[in-house]
Structures are given as structure tokens and as C-alpha cells.
Amino acid sequence: MKYSLAILFSWVFLASASMVQADDNRAVPVFKDGEAQEVEAFKDSDFWLRHDLWVETEFDSDDDGKLDRMHVSVTRPRQTETEGLKLPVVYVTSPYFAGTSPSNSEHMWDPHQELGADPPERKLSPEVERRGMRPIISKSHANEWVPRGYIVVHSSSPGTGLSEGCPTVGGENESLAPKAVIDWLCGRANGYTTVDGFDRVTAGWCTGKIGMTGTSYNGTLPLAAATTGVEGLEAIIPIAPNTSYYHYYRSNGLVRHPGGYMGEDIDCLYEFIHSGDEAMREHCNECIREELFHMNMDRKTGDYNDFWASRDYLNKMDSMKCALLMAHGFNDWNVVPEHSLRIIDAARDRGLPVQVYYHQGGHGGPPPMKMMNRWFTRYLHGVENGVENDPRAWIVREHDDREKPTPYESYPNPAAKMVELHLKKGAPEQGELLLKVKGKQGKEKLIDNYSFNGESLARAEWTEHRLIYLTPKLKQPLHLSGTATIKVRMACDREAANLSVWVVSLPWESNRDRRITDNIITRGWADPQNRHSITESEPLEPGKFVDVEFALQPDDQVIPAGQQIGLMIFSSDQDFTLWPKPGTEITVDLDRTSFKLPVVDGKQGWQRAFKDPEPEEAPAEEAPAEEAPAQE
The missing domain is CATH 3.40.50.1820 (Alpha/Beta hydrolase fold, catalytic domain)
Structure with missing residues (x-):
């Protein structure tokens, strides 16, 4: 046409x-x-x-x-x-x-x-x-x-x-x-x-x-x-x-x-x-x-x-x-x-x-x-x-x-350094997320079930469908800047599984817009079959432990005092991944699993966040002014 x-x-x-314009005053x-x-x-x-x-x-x-x-x-x-x-x-x-x-x-x-199966018709x-x-x-x-x-x-x-x-x-x-x-x-x-x-x-x-x-x-x-x-x-x-x-x-x-x-x-x-x-x-x-x-x-x-x-x-x-x-x-x-x-x-x-x-x-x-x-x-x-x-x-x-x-000056904040954190057992309730953990922690299990979304898993006091590890309550704000990474030592009872990780701030505060919530610090997802390369899958051998290491999403956030930072490990993410039939069992070796957070001022900034703030100095009292001589 x-x-x-x-x-x-x-x-x-x-x-x-x-x-x-008649006067030729050009704009x-x-x-x-x-x-x-x-x-x-x-x-x-x-x-x-x-x-x-x-x-x-x-x-x-x-x-x-x-x-x-x-x-x-x-x-x-x-x-x-x-x-x-x-x-x-x-x-x-x-x-x-x-x-x-x-x-x-x-x-x-x-x-x-089902993971590894042909997709249904669309x-x-x-x-x-x-x-x-x-x-x-x-x-x-x-x-x-x-x-x-x-x-x-x-x-x-x-x-x-x-x-x-x-x-x-x-x-x-x-x-x-x-x-x-x-x-x-x-x-x-x-x-x-x-x-x-x-x-x-x-x-x-x-x-x-x-x-x-x-x-x-x-x-x-x-x-x-x-x-x-x-x-x-x-x-x-x-x-x-x-x-x-x-x-x-x-x-x-x-x-x-x-x-x-x-x-x-x-x-x-x-x-x-x-x-x-x-x-x-x-x-x-x-x-x-x-x-x-x-x-x-x-x-x-x-x-x-x-x-x-x-x-x-x-x-x-x-x-x-x-x-x-x-x-x-x-x-x-x-x-x-x-x-x-x-x-x-x-x-x-x-x-x-x-x-x-x-x-x-x-x-x-x-x-x-x-x-x-x-x-x-x-x-x-x-x-x-x-x-x-x-x-x-x-x-x-x-x-x-x-x-x-x-x-x-730049992003990530130039003062940010990676702080490595470790897991203390607590499943099916809440474990701990700490700089150091005394003694062997052994292994903990979760059972995949996409029917529960990430928010419900993070808020649950007791559930077998996720593992969650919390820091103590922050006593001072904590500034995160950069990209967190995780290394999970895991085994599965099947040849394939979804692996999802959320980092959250608790207690959870309801927000009408679930896409924008202060409680989600960052998230990440990985296929354990691609632990060696994203170009070629390698099926899991049921019961055999493997290391899966990947980065979460970049962030820059100041977590306020009174909150706890939680690392949540689960399988299928209702809002993002495929939904295989529930029941896949994942075992995590806590002693061989670690999590790194980018903290402004590094380890020093992390430790400071859990200390009581220094009391503010009271302003010095002013010396009383001399009395003016009486007027005659």
C-alpha cells in the first residue's frame, strides 16, 4: 500500500x-x-x-x-x-x-x-x-x-x-x-x-x-x-x-x-x-x-x-x-x-x-x-x-x-567487602546464620512442594518445605551493597531438582504490592544439574552430595535495627520456577555450605551491627554567665 x-x-x-518571526530573532x-x-x-x-x-x-x-x-x-x-x-x-x-x-x-x-521432561502443549x-x-x-x-x-x-x-x-x-x-x-x-x-x-x-x-x-x-x-x-x-x-x-x-x-x-x-x-x-x-x-x-x-x-x-x-x-x-x-x-x-x-x-x-x-x-x-x-x-x-x-x-x-563513588559501594557466614542447625524450625559456628552441624532435609509460596515459607515458624537460618536481631542498621553468593553442599533423592534461595528481612511486613517489599533482600535460582556448566546438564546421582555455587541478585539496602536477616533454602519457587510434583527430598550438608554477603565496612561493619550503639554524648553544660552589676 x-x-x-x-x-x-x-x-x-x-x-x-x-x-x-518578522524580527529574525532565531530561536x-x-x-x-x-x-x-x-x-x-x-x-x-x-x-x-x-x-x-x-x-x-x-x-x-x-x-x-x-x-x-x-x-x-x-x-x-x-x-x-x-x-x-x-x-x-x-x-x-x-x-x-x-x-x-x-x-x-x-x-x-x-x-x-517434571524436571527434564518434555513440556506440555501450549x-x-x-x-x-x-x-x-x-x-x-x-x-x-x-x-x-x-x-x-x-x-x-x-x-x-x-x-x-x-x-x-x-x-x-x-x-x-x-x-x-x-x-x-x-x-x-x-x-x-x-x-x-x-x-x-x-x-x-x-x-x-x-x-x-x-x-x-x-x-x-x-x-x-x-x-x-x-x-x-x-x-x-x-x-x-x-x-x-x-x-x-x-x-x-x-x-x-x-x-x-x-x-x-x-x-x-x-x-x-x-x-x-x-x-x-x-x-x-x-x-x-x-x-x-x-x-x-x-x-x-x-x-x-x-x-x-x-x-x-x-x-x-x-x-x-x-x-x-x-x-x-x-x-x-x-x-x-x-x-x-x-x-x-x-x-x-x-x-x-x-x-x-x-x-x-x-x-x-x-x-x-x-x-x-x-x-x-x-x-x-x-x-x-x-x-x-x-x-x-x-x-x-x-x-x-x-x-x-x-x-x-x-x-x-561507585556501585557496589567501594567500602563493601564479602563476609562469609555459616549455618547452625534448627530445622524444621529456624536455624542460625553466624560468622562462626561451634561444632559439627550435620545435615538437614527439606521436601519440595511448590504449593507454598516463598512468603509463606519465610513466615512459617515450622515447616519441612524449607530450611531457614536467621541472624540475631540487628542493634544498628546494616548496609549491604553488591552481589551475595552461596555455596550449597546438597544431595537429592532424584536426578533433578529446582534450587531456590531467598535472603529475607524478618519479621515480615505485609505489603499490598508483592513485587515490591522491604522483606526480600535478594533472591537466586539454580539447576544443580548445571553445577559445572550452564551449557550442559549433568543428572544428579540420587543420594550423592554435590556443590552448587551461584550468585544471587545484586542489591544495595540498609537493613534497619530490630530486623533479622534470614537465609532461606528451598526447592521449587511458586512465583518463578517449574512446578514438579511435590515430594523431592533435598539434604543440605550444613558444615560444607556457606553464604557470602557484601557488607559495607566488611566484617567490622557486620560486627558493629550487632552491638549496642554508642550512647550519644550529652552536650556540655554551659558555664553560668556572670551577673550584670545592679543598675543604680
Whole structure:
């Protein structure tokens, strides 16, 4: 189908002609204290120019013999047309703009699956009913950035909206699509007025400096573009990005579902976003969902393979060269916090400009506007505002306003050191978690039963379905910063078992939003069959002890006085793992099991937390003033 822009461009010409400033006082971006300010001449959205186009890519993901074209929309101040003003671009791309499938639990994978067995059949999600009106793909971010002297560009991902191609959920075309748009903005790729025509559109109003941002999937795609090394992409601000689809749908060899989406896997997400051309859906379904996903995603073993490796952006970081401002929530159990930290560390190792903003909430949550403004002002407008000398880490402390994060030299806190803790027996009630344990503790057992969720297990005074070990009550706050690790010496009465670990703060305080609770400090999951490698499972020999060692999710949290820290070991996690039939018995060797927590000030900070606080010194009494002589 061909689309004409004649009406739109006629409106643009008339609006532009009527608004030309007679005194030739040209509007330009204004900066104060290192930040782009709102400019009165850019603020009136009635006079923003909006138009769309299709950018030609370098791939043909729908195999129709033609290079796929991406649907792109532009929102820019009228001065870029009437006064020849060139501005940098804030670019947002997404698979969600044209709508998503109304899928629900009946279209997810049934978690009732025995470990190592073939998964049950799944009911497919209904097809997406595409929505949206040209020329506007989305209005997001325009109100924040256009008045500050930026152009805002949106595009729909391959196989979504009016973009051609097939969705691949992390495939190469999802990196090359935004790269093509950036190439077009910089004059290196072709843009056309229609999806199948040859009337070209250029971006002469762009300075060639582009920044990207977005949340969740929309935050993943800026990283995807950055890993191509495309010229012109100067800075990105990913918010809660999924940086590895393996780490999203698996964990240390274990099939693990994202929090709140029990049974979802990569093929479900494909169906959720596939809003593209109806004529190509059957072909995309056959090539992508059936041949690529179902042959490679492996819900039977959960092992890491080439399919998952190709969807892990950490493997592609060598080409990245833009500045990175990362944002994430420590209580994000949808896209867990390891996603951001692994990329932050890799970017720092490559000498790239990096800042991180962490908050204590759940999924999403952008940095304060001031932080984002300084970032884009520095790297897109080129204003030397010293942002590269700002603190590397900004963390919202417990119960603080998200707009007022506390600055730190880095994350994890440079003063944090690992403190090794040991287990004192107590099952089926509560054992102890201590620096040192006197005497042999022997072995304790738990029986798997997914019917009990993690919260109920943590709160239980007596249960055979978990092992839990508590510290004494804190007498002073304890600051944790970094990634905890655990080494479990375990045996199982079967060839396979889930292994789940929670670190909690007790007593439990009820919270209406179970995704965001102060009681969960961190969590982790692993498949004991993958104890030696995540690429190859090795069945357990019933009754034989093995060591399973893995990292939990990164955190930065101050645990208040009066709480106890609990280490909970159990098997199937109702909210995250598969649900095999109850009854698997796991035995833990307490003397060969250890747990390491990252504590600010290390062992000294740990010991201080269990001591009575020093009494505050009473203010010295002031010496009485001399009496004034009596007045005569």
C-alpha cells in the first residue's frame, strides 16, 4: 500500500509560513547550569512538525526478496523548517507502539512440568490487532525534550506496526533496525515517503548527534543499537533493560519465569508483540516461532546454547562506544537487577563514560530529569557541563524521594567487602546464620512442594518445605551493597531438582504490592544439574552430595535495627520456577555450605551491627554567665 504525505506537507508549509518571526530573532537551545532549558519558541506543540517515513535497513527478515523498511515518525520544532535550525535527536524505538496481544495465563506454558521432561502443549496467543494512526507512532518523550531543543524520533521494531520484517525478540535485526534509523539521521541510509515507493526523505535538520532511551523492552533496544557501534549514537539511557534473554527466561541452567508472568517464554513474547503485516504473519510464525524458537529455546533442560548466546548483549559489547546512563530498581523481579549490572561492569571495563541510578522500587523508574538532562546536554549538545566528573552511582535510599538519590563513588559501594557466614542447625524450625559456628552441624532435609509460596515459607515458624537460618536481631542498621553468593553442599533423592534461595528481612511486613517489599533482600535460582556448566546438564546421582555455587541478585539496602536477616533454602519457587510434583527430598550438608554477603565496612561493619550503639554524648553544660552589676 502507498501512503501520500501531500496533505501533511501542505499543512506544514502553511503553518510554518504563518509563524516566521518578522524580527529574525532565531530561536536556539538555551543552557543554564549545564542543563538544556525549555525555550518559549519550542514549547507550543501546536506548531511542532510531525511527519513519518520508512527507513531502508540492511536485512530481509521476512524473506520477501526486499530489504525491510522500518516505520519512523519525527516530531520537531518548526524552526528546523523555517529557520534552518539543526538539533540533536532523542530516539525511542519499541515493539509495543502498535498494540499487543491480549494474552493471559491460558496462553502461557503450563508450569506443571517434571524436571527434564518434555513440556506440555501450549495454547497459542490470539493475534495482535494493530492500532495507531499516521503520522504519529507515539507521543512519548516529546513534551520533555522538544521544548529543550531536541527532535524526538520514534520507530516501530521489525514485524510490528507498519514496519516490515519479522519480530525475532533479540535477534540481529532488532539491533540493525535502530542502527538503520540512526544511519538515516546521519545521512548514511535511505528514507522514503512510503513503505514501497522511492521518493526519498532526508534528515537535514539533524546535527548527527543521537541519544536513545526507553524502559524495559524499549530500554533493551538502545543497548542493542549501541552494540553495533553505529556512528552518531552518542549516549543511551536504558531503564530496566533486558540485556540477555537467557537471563530473563532462565537462571543458572534453570527454567525460570519473569516475576508476575508465570509460564511466559520467548515464544510468548514474540506472539505478544507481533503486530506487523497480516500477510507475512504465517511466514514469520513458521520461520521464527516454530523453526527458530521451538527448536532452540529448550524448556526441557534450560541449558545455555547458541540461540541464547546470540540474544545476550554482553557478548556484543566490544563494539559499543557511547556514553551509558543506566537505571534500574533493586526490587525489579521482572527484569532482575543483574541485567543492568553486567552491562555497567562491561562498559566500565571498556573505559566508556558510565553512571548508574538505582532505586528501591520495582520494574521501571527513570533517573531524575536533571540527571538525564545533564547527560544528553553533555553528549548530544556538546556542552562541557562536567557530567563525566559527577559521582558514578546514585542510589535512592530507603523511603527517600526517587528524585533525590544519594551519590556514591561507585556501585557496589567501594567500602563493601564479602563476609562469609555459616549455618547452625534448627530445622524444621529456624536455624542460625553466624560468622562462626561451634561444632559439627550435620545435615538437614527439606521436601519440595511448590504449593507454598516463598512468603509463606519465610513466615512459617515450622515447616519441612524449607530450611531457614536467621541472624540475631540487628542493634544498628546494616548496609549491604553488591552481589551475595552461596555455596550449597546438597544431595537429592532424584536426578533433578529446582534450587531456590531467598535472603529475607524478618519479621515480615505485609505489603499490598508483592513485587515490591522491604522483606526480600535478594533472591537466586539454580539447576544443580548445571553445577559445572550452564551449557550442559549433568543428572544428579540420587543420594550423592554435590556443590552448587551461584550468585544471587545484586542489591544495595540498609537493613534497619530490630530486623533479622534470614537465609532461606528451598526447592521449587511458586512465583518463578517449574512446578514438579511435590515430594523431592533435598539434604543440605550444613558444615560444607556457606553464604557470602557484601557488607559495607566488611566484617567490622557486620560486627558493629550487632552491638549496642554508642550512647550519644550529652552536650556540655554551659558555664553560668556572670551577673550584670545592679543598675543604680
